[in-house]
Amino acid sequence: MKPMKLLAATLSWLALSLPLSFSAQAHDEDPEKITVLENHPMLNAPGKKAMVLTVDYKPGQVSIPHSHSGSAMAYVLEGEVISRVNDGKAVTYKAGQTWYEPAGSKHYESRNASTSKPAKLLVFILLDDNGEVLTPLPK
Numbered sequence: 001m002k003p004m005k006l007l008a009a010t011l012s013w014l015a016l017s018l019p020l021s022f023s024a025q026a027h028d029e030d031p032e033k034i035t036v037l038e039n040h041p042m043l044n045a046p047g048k049k050a051m052v053l054t055v056d057y058k059p060g061q062v063s064i065p066h067s068h069s070g071s072a073m074a075y076v077l078e079g080e081v082i083s084r085v086n087d088g089k090a091v092t093y094k095a096g097q098t099w100y101e102p103a104g105s106k107h108y109e110s111r112n113a114s115t116s117k118p119a120k121l122l123v124f125i126l127l128d129d130n131g132e133v134l135t136p137l138p139k
Helices: 003-021 025-029
Strands: 033-041 048-057 071-078 080-085 091-094 099-100 106-112 119-128
Touching: 071 080, 071 091, 080 099, 080 119, 091 099
Parallel strands: none
Antiparallel strands: 033 048, 048 119, 071 099, 071 119, 080 091, 080 106
16 A cells, blocks of 8 residues: 555544544543554454554543453553552552553553643553444443
8 A cells, every 4th residue: 555545544544433432531621632653453463453552641630440442551651650450459650660451451540640740651552453442431
């Protein structure tokens, strides 16, 4: 595929899928900022796609409880993030630390540990081609 066609296809996919992926957060007055850096079909794993994204938290910012249909690895780029997955205890991760979330995990808590400094994550997630980055958990 020519570079311009690939770019157009990728931008079209992003325009159509990202609003759906994060529409459940629309009720939140100030959701964390999620930026997709890379999004590629996995040629060696048909039916799968890999995404790299950043999650920016303002001081004190909290994510809605959610699940991930794909496996995710998170790396703290800046600040500290508190994460609680499935039945585990809440863990505070500092810049330079990582954690893994198996596909189907329930992410009950994900928030900036600081009320005065921002935090930032780099996330790699492997999803089905039509999988969403996150799905809000029922209240």
